[in-house]
Structure formats: C-alpha cells, structure tokens
Amino acid sequence: MAQNKYKIGECDQRPWGSWRVIDCGEGYVVKRIDVNPGASLSLQYHHNRDESWTIIAGDATVTLGERVMNLSIGQTVYIPAKSPHCVENKQSEALVFIEVQMGAILDEADIVRLRDKYGRVS
Helix, strand or coil, X not given: CCEECCCCCCEEEECCEEEEEEEEECCEEEEEEEEXXXXXXXXXXXXXXXXXXXXXXXXXXXXXXXXXXXXXXCCXXXXXXXXXXXXXXXXXXXXXXXEEEECCEECCCCCEEEECCCCCCC
C-alpha cells in the first residue's frame, strides 16, 4: 500500500520560492511550484518517487543527470527516481511549474541534496 504524507492545501516557503499541494491520492501528489527570479532548487534526487514537471509560466533551466535543457510554457520533463536534478529560474519573471510526484512512498523528507546555494546540503 502506498504511503502519502501530503495533504491538499499543504504549503511551504523556501529560500527559492514556494510550493503548494493542489491534489493528492494513493501513489501521487500534484504540487504547484513557484520559483523566484534568479533562484534555483537544490541539485537533488529522491529514493522513492518519480516526478514529472510541466512549465506553466516563465522559462526553466533544468538539469537532469548530465543533461541541461531549457523549457518554456507547456513543455514537460520526466525525472526518474534516483536521478540527480534541479531547476533554475534565470529570468526576471516568476517561474511556475506543476510537479506530479508518483511512487509508493511520498514524503517531503525524501530529498537528498547534492548541491544547494542556500546551505541545505544533506
């Protein structure tokens, strides 16, 4: 049975912006992620979940393993579990994307930070 520790409406402020859970159920979580101009999330990976990101506002610079790609509105990237990844907003406008997490264990604690400009490396 899947273990999901998220609740609809749960949210958090981070040094790079914020996230809010907009839907969740057994085996999935849907979040809205807002990334401030000039900010970036950690280079990180997850043991227990895959993610799919769809850009809905702004432009994203996404690192997935050794690959770096620029994504704009409507574009999507799939991130398998255990794959190092990060996103950066190099623009002067906010970046917003929808993150769908899929897996048997969904928990905010399942973040292994490899590099972080805000001093939060695991």
